[in-house]
Amino acid sequence: MAAYVPPVDDVAFLLGRVFGFDQAMADLPGYEEVNTDLAVSVLEEGGKFCAGVLEPLNRTGDEEGCTLTDGRVTTPKGVAEAYRAFVEAGWCSLSGDPEYGGQGLPRVLQILLDEMLSSANLSFGLFPGLTRGAVEALGHHASAELKATYLPKMISGEWTxxxxxxxxxxxxxxxxxxxxxxxxxxxxxxxxxxxxxxxxxxxxxxxxxxxxxxxxxxxxxxxxxxxxxxxxxxxxxxxxxxxxxxxxxxxxxxxxxxxxxxxxxxxxxxxxxxxxxxxxxxxGLNAMFTMMNAERLFVGIQGLGIAEAANQKAVAYARERLQGHGADGTAGPVPIISHPDVRKMLLKGRAFAEAARALAVWTALQMDIAVHHPDADTRREADALVALMTPVVKAAFTDFGFETAVASQQVFGGHGYIREWGMEQYVRDARIAQIYEGTNGVQAMDLVGRKLGLDGGKVPARFFALVKADLDAALPIVGADLVTPAADALARLEGATARLSTQGGAIEAGAAATDYLRLFALVSFGWMWVRMAAAAADMGEAAPPAAARKTALARFFMARMLPETLGLDAALGHGASSLMALPADAF
Incomplete structure (x- = not known):
């Protein structure tokens, strides 16, 4: 079974080429010395811990499970030692407040570390992830005495x-x-x-x-x-x-x-x-939602992490597994990655994971701006964009993440259903992310019922304008064949948003919510693919293979995944009538 490989090269491309991370950090007081080289070096070390220490515990921990004896919880063999090593290495305090002993590094690094934790060992990642959420709530709402007593040891990870x-x-x-x-x-x-x-x-x-x-x-x-x-x-x-x-x-x-x-x-x-x-x-809910909103973003990253790990394993297996004849008439047996349907499953997972990682980085940058930018209006605008994106990241990343886990399992055929290959664990583990921290249906209702109305609808309008501006800027770089599908999908999203604002009523909102959120997510992924393709094109002949393949993946996404927005838009146009026509006792 192939070992998990932390996607550090893709991270370096995103930070250095797509998002101008060095300049973004230079604009934030306190982060002037943070740059792409530092971020990549930190994440390389974090990736080594995840791949070398945590992934080997993933299957054994799943099989052994936790036990309760005389009121005491025992975690699986190796987990407690790994957690103490994680704390000793300083990973718990990565983005923690320096006032209480944290390292104060940007949220961007934290979210990317969380992805690697989730890929390597989802169960383990919940310990530091939940602790960090509790720290968020206490940091914003607790008394000075409670903060002084609890935050230093929670930020260090000594207490969970x-x-x-x-x-x-x-x-x-x-x-x-x-x-x-x-x-x-x-x-x-x-x-x-x-x-x-x-x-x-x-x-x-x-x-x-x-x-x-x-x-x-x-x-x-x-x-x-x-x-x-x-x-x-x-x-x-x-x-x-x-x-x-x-x-x-x-x-x-x-x-x-x-x-x-x-x-x-x-x-x-x-x-x-x-x-x-x-x-x-x-x-209490006001204070708790500070924690829950942070956790919802974290859970979305769990969906991404599972997708990345499952897709990596499926690609490695598809290169090695020999079955059938080549689609081009090549005598068999051939690696199953030669078969179009297998390639489609692998490409969907890859196209989701790389777009989602890019969107996660963009969202995390907005989180850093919302806290550290010197201009108050800029902080407010960034914070509003994070609020808008929170239900999208939580629900879409976990829905697509689960779908990727299932498709990756399918690549293995019968072996994917057998425990020793590890694919069925990804499916089982990924499923909870769609449920906890507010089910994905609840996230969709939050998007439609609350977030679209932020600042009288100005926040989503500002987001749409931002996407359109980036698409327009990319047009002369990557061409209409990439930009036009994304622009058309954005127009469908804007039209659906306008219809929702006039239909009104809880039933219509409830009927539209999940389809609308998926439409929003697909448009956001398309936006990221245009940005990544443009960044790769800007590198010209100097582009490494990892950057050059971005264009091929972008074309796949536009051709094979973005057209789903047509069906979603059509379904949204029919409203709630067909959903509510059948009496409850007739089901």
């Missing part, structure tokens, strides 16, 4: 984090949750309730596990306005910062799951657990 939202009767509709928090009289609260599906709810790495728990105060109203957020550590922290007594929380069970077996997904019982309020009373 978890988010405790879901209850058996309260999934997407968090307004139904019943967990309670009662004041103890000393500024702390006693939290009681049961949460399910809590990833990284416990571990055996040592240190602490910091839970962010949604619960209701005694006088809280019903619904989401009555929810507050609390920090509840597994082990209470003494005044001098050392660990003290075990908190009144326990792991009631480990969920039995389709995939991510090496990740302890817990049923958590809080039996009067001591916790502290994060943010304002009754505004």
């Amino acid at each position: 984090g978890a988010m405790a939202l879901t209850e058996a009767s309260a999934g997407t509709d968090l307004g139904l949750l019943t967990a309670r928090a009662v004041p103890n009289g000393d500024g702390s609260f006693a939290i009681t309730g049961t949460k399910i599906f809590i990833s990284s709810g416990d571990q055996d790495f040592g240190g602490n596990v910091v839970h962010l728990v949604l619960a209701r105060l005694p006088d809280a109203p019903k619904g989401v306005k009555g929810i507050s957020l609390f920090l509840a550590p597994k082990i209470l922290v003494e005044a001098d910062g050392t660990l003290g007594a075990r908190n009144r929380m326990s792991v009631g069970a480990l969920e039995h799951k389709m995939g991510i077996h090496a990740q302890p997904t817990c049923v958590m019982n809080y039996d009067g657990a001591t916790g502290w309020l994060v943010g304002e009373p009754g505004r």
Whole structure:
């Protein structure tokens, strides 16, 4: 089985040639010394850790799984040691706030490292990923005392984090949750309730596990306005910062799951657990969504990571597996990569992964601009673009990522269904990314119901204008055969957006949402392919093979994947009537 190869060469092309990373960093105070060479060298080392340490644990961790004995979680063999090595090497603190011991490197590097983590070992990547999300929430909403106590050791990775939202009767509709928090009289609260599906709810790495728990105060109203957020550590922290007594929380069970077996997904019982309020009373969702929005982008990158790894394995297998005669009449057996249908599956995965990586880099650059740019208006505009793209990245990357995993498994034929080849694990692991952190249907409703209305519709309009400007600029470089399909698809997206703004009503929005999000994503991928093809063309004869092949992949995308926008646009034009015509009892 071929080993995973971190896509560092593609990263270097994107940063150095497509996005002008050096100049982008020079414009951001504090990042003047960050450049492409530094980024690539850092990611090369991160890639070595992912490929050399984490990927070998992927299958064994899946087969062994986590266990719960006498209330204690044990992760699969090698995981705890790998995590401690990950912390020791400083990878947990890569983009962390320097005020609390972080390295303060750009989000671009963090997102690209997250991709490699997800390719190598999705279960492992959740430990630092969830911790970083909890750090986001605390950094924006916690008191100075809580920050000082918890952030340094969470940013270093010595302590891990978890988010405790879901209850058996309260999934997407968090307004139904019943967990309670009662004041103890000393500024702390006693939290009681049961949460399910809590990833990284416990571990055996040592240190602490910091839970962010949604619960209701005694006088809280019903619904989401009555929810507050609390920090509840597994082990209470003494005044001098050392660990003290075990908190009144326990792991009631480990969920039995389709995939991510090496990740302890817990049923958590809080039996009067001591916790502290994060943010304002009754505004827990406001604080929690800071974490969730960061995690939604992270989950989107998980979809990309799985797609990259699965496609790599499928390409290697297709080059070696001999079957049948050549499509051109060549006597067989021939490598199956010679067969058009196999090539189509491989090319779809490759065209998605490289466009998604480019879009991820662009989005991460907007995140860095939103925090560090000296101009307030520029920061606001970048932040709004990140908000617009968050549901697209989460849903589209995980949908296309799952599709790529399935297609890559298909390349292996019967061997893809057998555990020893590892392809069926990619399919199982990728599936959860479409579900957690808000299902992809919820992401689509967020895009249609909230994000299209940002600033009275000016944010999507600004995004469309940005895409159009790049397409126009690329026209004399790459030609109409690449630019015109992307421009036509953009026009379809703009037309669909205009229709949605006039149709109105929750039913019409719900009927359109998932098709609209996929249309939005395909147009965004087309935009990235035009930009990458133009960057490759600009290099002329100096272009390395990796850059030169971009044009071929761009042409494939325009010919074979972007035409899906025609069908999506047609479906959107029919509205909700056919979806709602059949009575529920007639299904």
